[in-house]
Amino acid sequence: MGRIEIDETRCKGCGLCTTACHLKLISLTREINVLGFTPAVTTNRERCTGCALCAQLCPDLAITVFKDK
């Protein structure tokens, strides 16, 4: 079980995390954040395996993945 936390104030909406996630749990919203971009949000959170590939590929240090045991 994993838990994805996205810092919306840092996300620039590049979308790299959306391709990194095999389960397609991350998508971009239409709402604009404080930087003027459309940030990433998580859906179906309970399916996250905690592989942390999205966090590894995020250039903006916006994603943190916690692995709950």
Place this chain on the structure above:
Amino acid sequence: MAFDYEKYIRPGKLPHIWCPGCGHGIVMKGMIRAMDTLGLEKNNTAIVSGIGCASRLPGYIDCCTLHTAHGRAAAFATGVKLAKPEMTVILVGGDGDGTAIGGNHFIHACRRNIDMTYIIMNNYIYGMTGGQFSPTTPHMHKASTTPYGNPDPSFDIAKLAIGAGATFVARGTAFHANQIDKLIVEAIQHKGFSVVEILDDCPTTYGRRNKFKSVIEMMNRLKEVAVPVKAAEKMTPEQLAGKVLTGILYKEDKPEYCSEYQKVIERAGGAAR
């Protein structure tokens, strides 16, 4: 528990200035993980850079940092290393900063084999100044100063470094994020001049002129062209056409410059360190 990057980041510096999807952030994270793996002390690590997008990196990292003149990172870092040989010196820069304007400093730092690590983020273009072609822009690719295609053949930074005398040369890509920190760890541990070339993407000035629709397409290109060194041994030259080898490309042991220089000092009657 997730990896905490914040302990190596200067408070209040994020979000960084790099464009959405720029791989420099991924390289910075790899570098922070490598520094954490090696347990480098903040007061005993110097990060030196020149000018450019990639050279903004030291501003975000909480270490001894030096942001110098364009292309002169190797020159300043040589001074730091000779004055304080116990310090871990890491240079960061882009392809234009390292191989065009700082090309001479780069090859001579390679030749001296001084114990430093040079991380070159190769995004094939001068991003910060508006997308002019750099020595690594591929043949017939477009840049703002070559709108009909770049007629120049491009540099292979890894081969240039090996030819100039660097004793550790590795190559990675921003897409293979897990590999970056492993390469940087090996490069820092190596005694001598280490060059780590990281292939990167510049969606703003390179991608949009060269028919890459998105950052994701640019990252997929990096994924397609990269071939690990071990896998390449089993491939034919036809299969390797257009591919780029990644991993540790070259490693050898040679006398290191600081210890050689110390011998000269002692021979001249100076104090032993």
